[in-house]
Amino acid sequence: MALKAASKDQSDDGVKKHSAHESFEAHGDADKISFVGKKVRYDLFVTDTVVNFTGKRRHAYAINGQLPAPTLFFTEGDTAEIYLHNRLKKEETSLHWHGVILPNPQDGVPYLTTKRIGPGETHLYTFKVVQNGTYWYHSHSGLQEQAGMYGALVFxxxxxxxxxxxYKEVLPVVLSEWTDEKPSQVMRRLHTANDWYAIKKGSVQSYAEAIRYNAFGTKLKNEWLRMKAMDVSDVYYDRFLINGRPENEVPQLKAGDKIRLRVVNAGASSYFWLNYAGGKITVVANDGNDVEPVEVDRLIVGVSETYDVEVTVPENMSYEFRATPEDRTKHASLWLGSGHKMPAPDLPRLKYFEGMKMMNSMMKMNGDMKPMGHKMSLQKMDMNQVMYPELQGQTMSHEMEGMENGSSHGQHSTHAMPAGDSITHDEQQGTIKQIIRNILVRCIRKLCPKSRGNVRNAGWTWC
Known part of the structure; x- marks a missing residue:
């Protein structure tokens, strides 16, 4: 099924939409445009549904019959009117607008900011759109988000x-994962803290594997410290999805076409690596904010993050835009163009024993953490980085050796503290808190100037 950009006033899924072009009124010269915001209404119907990603029928939640939920489009200055109709038989529901500046009662967290929406009830969310960029929305009731209640939000x-x-196309790209287990069962397994999911993924490091990788001593020390096997993702997922499918296609693209992808990580627990078979990825926005464009070979997207990226179709072929979870067990694909398929490069298996060795080096034999003090820079705490095979030979392993030997190669790092300072734990905590406060104050002053009045009192909805 081809992925298409939404451009109609009335979509196929029944959501009432208003064209963004209707919000513009020209006066005088063509380059002088005044903007008149308008009310934009959506009706969203939440229902139970059945999906089949693995050959087994499983329960899920759908909005307007879709998983993920339909992408909602607004223009900065519009007034959003979103009617949520709960058609679930026994459950209450809700929608939370992630990263959106809005009045606190519209935030969508039941029993905290917004009233519960019981079966058969309808609730109106309304707010002024005072920002632009890529955001997303999801249920904040029970574990409904983990079973399909999420969608992209474009301002x-x-x-x-x-x-x-x-751009030839501007496309929402919603990343997510799927497990055939009920979300409540996943929670139960996580509470038991066993290695079942690691076993299913093949990421449990046996003694035979340790001998093969010349890491027997590392494995033995790990067992002595009663540490579990190394893993970078807690849950085993049966499928990873882009816009609700393991594979999607945009066949209408031709050589030279430039595409903007509005990437949303709507996964419950997965970080995703993005790479592209057609060349570099240009990052142009993050979490709704424009950034200085930067070209990368790949980038990682954390849970709930959004990125706007540009890619170009170099030839008349089909190029894979791939999303690979951090544990690198599977992937999801978006094929851009038509013709001969050009797959994106595979990411190699993680070096779990390197991560295990690093973790062991930070602990005493009795299981307590070693006092790191000012010798531990932020770079040295990035355990995942030492596990990436593609970064082998770079500075991380060298810095870790220095830490183990008691020297501080990290003093030359921009993140390292001066060697001559004696800093206590309380002073470190105070410094971190002050840095966080300064960042938040700076963001509030930038995004919510006094001239916006009530906007400064709006609820912040980062999670």
């Missing part, structure tokens, strides 16, 4: 026509 700029002229 177009007032001059979005310029963006449409720059």
């Amino acid at each position: 177009n700029k007032r001059d979005s026509g310029m963006m449409m002229n720059k």
